[in-house]
Amino acid sequence: MEMDPAMIRVREAERRFLQCFWWVFPATGLAGLMLTGGGFWAWVSGNRPWLDWHRLWSWRAVAICVCGGAIVALWKGFLWRRVAPWGPIALVLAGLACAECMVRWPTAQTAFWLTARSRGYLPEVCYIRLEEAAGRTAGEGAVVLVGSSQMVRGVDARLLAEILESRDVIRRVCSGMWAQSMLAMWGRIPFRKGDVCVQIRSAFDFTIGTEFDADWFRPLASPSGWSAVFRTAGGRISMKHWRRGVDYTLAAFSECWRMRDGAIAIGRSFWKGERKPPLPGGDGWTERELVWSDWQWRAFEEAAERLEDAGVAFLVFEGDVNPAMQTKGLQDKHGEFLKRMEAGERAGKWVFIPLEEQDAGIGDGDWLDMTHVNAAGREKLTRAMGRVVREKCMVERNAPLRGGAK
Amino acid sequence: MVFNSMVFLVFFAVVYAAYRALSYRGQNWLLLVASYVFYGWWDWRFAGLLLATSFFSWGSGLVIADCRRKGNERGAWWASFGNIALNLGILGFFKYWNFFVESFAALFGRVGLGLEPRLLGIVLPVGISFYTFQALSYSIDVYRGKLEPTRDWLDFFAFVAFFPQLVAGPIERASHLLPQIQRPRTVTREGVASGTWLAVWGLFKKVVVADNLAVLVDGAFGAEGASGAMGALAVYAFAMQIYCDFSGYSDIARGVARMMGFDLMENFRLPYFAKNPKEFWARWHISLSTWLKDYVYIPLGGNRRGARRQTANLFTTMLVGGLWHGAAWTFVAWGAFHGALLAVWHAWARGRKNDAGPGRWAWLRRVGMFHLVCVGWVFFRSGSFSEAWGVLARVATDWGWDIRAWNMLTAMVLLCWPLWAVQALQWATDDMESPRRLSLVPKAALLLVMALMFTWFGNTGGGAFIYFQF
Numbered sequence: 001m002e003m004d005p006a007m008i009r010v011r012e013a014e015r016r017f018l019q020c021f022w023w024v025f026p027a028t029g030l031a032g033l034m035l036t037g038g039g040f041w042a043w044v045s046g047n048r049p050w051l052d053w054h055r056l057w058s059w060r061a062v063a064i065c066v067c068g069g070a071i072v073a074l075w076k077g078f079l080w081r082r083v084a085p086w087g088p089i090a091l092v093l094a095g096l097a098c099a100e101c102m103v104r105w106p107t108a109q110t111a112f113w114l115t116a117r118s119r120g121y122l123p124e125v126c127y128i129r130l131e132e133a134a135g136r137t138a139g140e141g142a143v144v145l146v147g148s149s150q151m152v153r154g155v156d157a158r159l160l161a162e163i164l165e166s167r168d169v170i171r172r173v174c175s176g177m178w179a180q181s182m183l184a185m186w187g188r189i190p191f192r193k194g195d196v197c198v199q200i201r202s203a204f205d206f207t208i209g210t211e212f213d214a215d216w217f218r219p220l221a222s223p224s225g226w227s228a229v230f231r232t233a234g235g236r237i238s239m240k241h242w243r244r245g246v247d248y249t250l251a252a253f254s255e256c257w258r259m260r261d262g263a264i265a266i267g268r269s270f271w272k273g274e275r276k277p278p279l280p281g282g283d284g285w286t287e288r289e290l291v292w293s294d295w296q297w298r299a300f301e302e303a304a305e306r307l308e309d310a311g312v313a314f315l316v317f318e319g320d321v322n323p324a325m326q327t328k329g330l331q332d333k334h335g336e337f338l339k340r341m342e343a344g345e346r347a348g349k350w351v352f353i354p355l356e357e358q359d360a361g362i363g364d365g366d367w368l369d370m371t372h373v374n375a376a377g378r379e380k381l382t383r384a385m386g387r388v389v390r391e392k393c394m395v396e397r398n399a400p401l402r403g404g405a406k
Numbered sequence: 407m408v409f410n411s412m413v414f415l416v417f418f419a420v421v422y423a424a425y426r427a428l429s430y431r432g433q434n435w436l437l438l439v440a441s442y443v444f445y446g447w448w449d450w451r452f453a454g455l456l457l458a459t460s461f462f463s464w465g466s467g468l469v470i471a472d473c474r475r476k477g478n479e480r481g482a483w484w485a486s487f488g489n490i491a492l493n494l495g496i497l498g499f500f501k502y503w504n505f506f507v508e509s510f511a512a513l514f515g516r517v518g519l520g521l522e523p524r525l526l527g528i529v530l531p532v533g534i535s536f537y538t539f540q541a542l543s544y545s546i547d548v549y550r551g552k553l554e555p556t557r558d559w560l561d562f563f564a565f566v567a568f569f570p571q572l573v574a575g576p577i578e579r580a581s582h583l584l585p586q587i588q589r590p591r592t593v594t595r596e597g598v599a600s601g602t603w604l605a606v607w608g609l610f611k612k613v614v615v616a617d618n619l620a621v622l623v624d625g626a627f628g629a630e631g632a633s634g635a636m637g638a639l640a641v642y643a644f645a646m647q648i649y650c651d652f653s654g655y656s657d658i659a660r661g662v663a664r665m666m667g668f669d670l671m672e673n674f675r676l677p678y679f680a681k682n683p684k685e686f687w688a689r690w691h692i693s694l695s696t697w698l699k700d701y702v703y704i705p706l707g708g709n710r711r712g713a714r715r716q717t718a719n720l721f722t723t724m725l726v727g728g729l730w731h732g733a734a735w736t737f738v739a740w741g742a743f744h745g746a747l748l749a750v751w752h753a754w755a756r757g758r759k760n761d762a763g764p765g766r767w768a769w770l771r772r773v774g775m776f777h778l779v780c781v782g783w784v785f786f787r788s789g790s791f792s793e794a795w796g797v798l799a800r801v802a803t804d805w806g807w808d809i810r811a812w813n814m815l816t817a818m819v820l821l822c823w824p825l826w827a828v829q830a831l832q833w834a835t836d837d838m839e840s841p842r843r844l845s846l847v848p849k850a851a852l853l854l855v856m857a858l859m860f861t862w863f864g865n866t867g868g869g870a871f872i873y874f875q876f
Contacts, residue, residue: 006835010843013834075847083846085599091850096857243412247866256861263862268622270816272809 003082011079018076026068030056033064044111046118046272096256103255109133116262119273124152124174125219126262128188131171136190138168143196143389144312146182146189149175150200150319153372156382163386167196176216178205179300184229184248186306187222193311196393198385202319203330203337204371206297207290211237214244214251219258221251228306232298290329292336304349313393314350316341317385320362325370353388360384407447409658410613410865417444418662425666430590433666434564437587441567445533452531455496460566462492463541467548467555467562474551486549490542497538500528505733533573535730539697541566544580546701553581561587568668570659574652576673576693583670591667601664603842607828608657610856615821616651617865619643622814627787627797634804635811637797641780643818644787649677650825652691672838678779679833681771682755683747686779694730698723709752716752721745731786736794740785747778821863824855 003011034051035043043049055061102108110133117126143164145151151173161169172189174181182189191197210216212233226249230238238245250257265273307314318341321330338354345352361384366377373381407414421440425433446453466489473481503526511522544562547553556562565584571577626632626640656673663670673693680686687695703723709716721742728741781798788794831840841852 006837006840007843009835009837010831010840011845013831013840014845014848071847075845078846081846087846088850088853091846092853092857095850095854099854099858246412254861256858260862260864264618267618267820267863268817269813270820271812 026065029064029068119269121265141194142168148177183225184217185220186225203333212241214247226252322367441569444569570663605661608654611650611654619647633806634800717749
């Protein structure tokens with residue numbers, strides 16, 4: 001079958017391009033190779049990259065040039081051939097699969113999240129992803145800190161590790177990590193049998209938060225929590241937010257999709273991120289009607305069940321609120337929160353540590369805003385947490401606390 | 407409902423499945439219902455305006471034909487005039503009421519007559535300028551005897567409301583689109599393939615290039631403390647943003663229509679490759695520029711009444727074009743600027759031969775023309791004259807280059823390079839669909855790059871198209 005003239009014109013243009021610029025492909029590969037190593041990591045850190053001439057003549061350089069040349073040969077080989085319509089689609093799918101494998105490679109992960117962090121992308125998310133890329137180094141029976149901004153600002157993991165001495169501390173904390181978010185990123189929390197999961201929870205965690213927060217889920221989503229997130233959200237919420245559901249599903253199963261927010265941050269600040277001021281305290285609280293989120297509670301209970309199945313002890317610290325900013329609505333919900341927490345403890349789902357038992361001694365001067373403590377409060381809270389964790393589960397290193405056992 | 411949303415994806419999948427299953431008459435019913443659902447998705451109350459515009463234009467066509475048959479030329483004129491007045495009245499009320507009232511109040515204020523402008527809290531119906539012009543072209547063409555009026559209201563109402571191009575064009579002529587609605591369409595594999603390519607390419611231009619450039623432009627255009635270099639980059643970025651936003655919409659519209667067996671007119675043809683203002687307007691928003699030419703410029707006398715009159719006609723036409731874009735003096739200034747460019751170019755080119763040829767300085771002229779267009783975009787993008795002058799003054803005087811400028815330049819290159827590569831190919835082959843005809847390796851590479859850029863940079867938030875506001 002003959003080609004139509006329009007197609008011949010395009011193929012002729014391709015032929016002319018290859019004739020003039022065939023060398024671009026091996027040369028690009030070579031330049032890319034020369035940038036790997038010091039030059040590339042300099043760029044990752046936000047510095048000017050440089051080309052390393054010493055890398056020019058190496059077997060790897062030759063291999064990359066050959067690969068570049070192979071593209072040219074392949075292009076030339078198929079230039080005048082007719083291919084089935086699915087041919088390019090199959091190649092694209094293969095290319096996407098290759099890209100997905102490449103971005104999952106730990107070195108690529110480390111480079112990507114380090115770059116994203118240095119370009120101003122959410123440091124807490126980057127920290128979690130970098131820790132994950134490094135793999136779990138903690139020993140058996142580690143204390144795994146999981147939680148939202150109260151945990152981010154309220155607990156000093158290094159100090160806690162010093163207090164706990166014989167147990168390693170793993171930190172998987174991020175602002176806005178409500179119960180459903182925790183489920184969404186379940187596969188990224190490296191629980192092992194014998195670990196202790198420590199969380200700070202308060203009525204806030206079950207009364208605020210966006211329904212099905214796909215923007216939060218995206219960089220941290222994991223396939224292991226996927227079905228549980230939809231199950232606990234329920235049919236009505238899942239249907240209402242079906243677009244977010246599609247987004248989350250893509251993120252749960254594709255690393256390329258999880259990287260998109262970081263990629264955008266890098267794309268917009270390719271050479272260097274602008275220095276951002278440190279996070280200010282919360283800007284107060286406006287009184288509004290608080291609605292108890294049953295779906296958040298269901299997600300929390302689901303997480304507790306999963307922890308129990310995994311043989312991980314579960315300690316829930318009651319989160320405090322700045323007494324100067326306490327509101328009537330929040331107090332009402334706090335009553336509901338305490339009731340449910342105590343019922344869960346009686347059922348053996350977790351160990352609940354109320355404020356009196358924590359005895360952290362947080363005073364009026366230890367608050368940053370309504371729910372977050374300042375540096376002094378952070379130290380007090382960490383020491384109190386360390387003491388309680390020691391009391392509850394450090395009696396014997398290899399005999400960790402079971403849920404509900406006081 | 408916007409093209410770049412999952413809602414539209416579901417909507418189109420359902421409509422397309424039903425469309426393929428129906429006979430041509432059923433397809434027209436489906437198109438009409440689907441188009442009103444599509445339009446009513448924003449605000450169902452405005453569907454009444456669309457209905458009214460369709461009804462008056464359809465009715466006027468019948469009255470004109472009836473008067474003509476009876477030899478009542480005056481009646482035909484009045485029917486045509488009445489329809490134009492009614493449609494422009496609706497457009498004027500919704501789009502220009504506040505603008506003119508404020509402008510008159512300001513004018514009277516200057517001569518010491520303080521007036522309290524009576525402003526109305528009017529929401530501009532989306533796409534009103536597009537479908538009004540489309541409907542007007544029908545009644546004018548019927549009056550001019552270029553088109554037979556249709557008696558079938560279903561066909562006509564489906565023509566005015568045709569959902570792929572309803573809210574942001576291309577502004578189709580009745581003589582081109584209506585016959586396609588009146589007869590059975592053939593959906594071919596080639597049509598589906600090329601339509602899909604157009605829609606995907608348009609979507610890429612919108613959600614990857616335009617939406618990301620929009621963030622860069624918003625952060626740098628007229629921002630406090632931004633250097634002149636940042637200002638210049640913001641203007642370049644806006645030039646690419648508005649092109650990708652609008653041509654992206656047109657491509658999706660044409661692609662979606664083509665998948666259903668319709669052929670919509672080309673709206674953009676590498677406009678930034680133009681060497682002169684005339685060529686630019688033959689490549690940019692072609693459906694509007696030809697509309698203005700046929701229904702404003704030529705009726706004003708075109709180039710038939712001497713050089714001075716032609717200059718005045720060009721200027722007037724472009725002023726109308728500027729005002730069509732939006733109810734603000736900056737749009738009028740943009741139109742005037744292009745009118746002036748056209749007038750100067752016509753004066754310069756008059757008597758010269760072979761201007762359309764490649765010429766020795768062709769690329770330099772292209773670069774020069776692109777920069778002139780960019781100057782126009784400054785007025786188009788600015789909220790006020792002071793903002794526009796501020797940007798131009800900064801660009802001209804302050805060339806401080808810092809890391810933010812490097813970041814912005816790199817981001818622009820990162821986002822735009824596939825677009826530039828495709829445009830280079832389109833230019834080299836003089837074929838807007840050449841990417842579809844590439845051989846296996848470059849075609850797969852292009853699609854892979856597009857897929858990865860969709861994944862990493864694509865805006866999934868369904869950002870509105872710039873031209874919706876017009």
